[in-house]
Amino acid sequence: MKRMIRTHLRQVVTAAAMMALAAAPAAHADLAVQHDSLAVTETAGNGNGVAEPGDTLALTENVMSLDGSQTFTGVSGTLATTSSDVTVGSASSAYADLVFGVPTGNASPFSASLSNTMECGASVPFTLTLQTSAGPTDVPFDLPTGSAGPFTAYDSADVPRAIPDGDTLGLSSTVTIGGSGGRVKGMRVRIGHITHTYDGDLTLTLISPDGRSVKLVGAKGGSGDDFVDTVFDDAATAPIRSTTLAPFTGTFQPAQPLSALDGAPLAGTWTLKIVDGSPGDIGTLDAWGVDASPALCAPQPPPSSPPPPPPPPSHDCGQGNGLGNGKAKPKPQHDCPSRPH
């Protein structure tokens, strides 16, 4: 029965996906051209060089051809976004020929204005449509916003938990980040302790409240035992390798970058999924948590207003003329209150 339900569900999901595909506008030919890097300059706004709500930005989108068999010529690009928080100003530019492996940017910058009401830290989804001698192609890329605030530690109370042995569904242990709103601008994962007699059985994945998943480590350590004070941080110098010895004490790059979680909702339920893919050796998750940095955005200056009216005539009652130029002040022409001596 369960199997029938699962099969039916899969058919429903597959049908829904097919219908979504059919409803979507025809995708452009898939040329081997991809996003390389985005250069952002703040041209109007609060002037801090950070892309934020209320800023107007000049964008240079560098793309790169991965096609060694040809050079794309006659290239031009058009920028668009599905975000209602963003207005694209200058949307078109020529591109130089796209040569295999060479990052190439738009000849004149694109421009985009971010609304004052967009959520700080949300990423703006853009699509660059390129027309080339070999046909059109779409290059999607994201514009991150905000700057990184200080990290706060959140420890899971959902421990200890047994890790199901030889079970692809695995263990899901959660930690809740309270509050409402706010977006991620940095994330680290701390595995305080896993007790296990064969680390090579284990794959660890972090899942965000909105369902994005990042693989931290998979099938490393062979017959070695346990994880002890293992930190996953994009800023580390190396991942856990086949040659790294258990219990992996120290700071390591995750198998996939945690920066993929930037822009995700901060508040909510974060999940550490551990799959033990091989029956026999068993273990438990004893302690874990995350360190999260929220996206921060500086306010915009108030809208410019007419210059203030000239100040009223000075009532200088012996407090100096404020210019600090050593000149004698004029004798007051007004009644002044007597000052204590």
Ligand SMILES: [Ca+2]
């Ligand atoms: Ca700014």
Ligand SMILES: [Ca+2]
């Ligand atoms: Ca062992």
Ligand SMILES: [Ca+2]
């Ligand atoms: Ca096992």
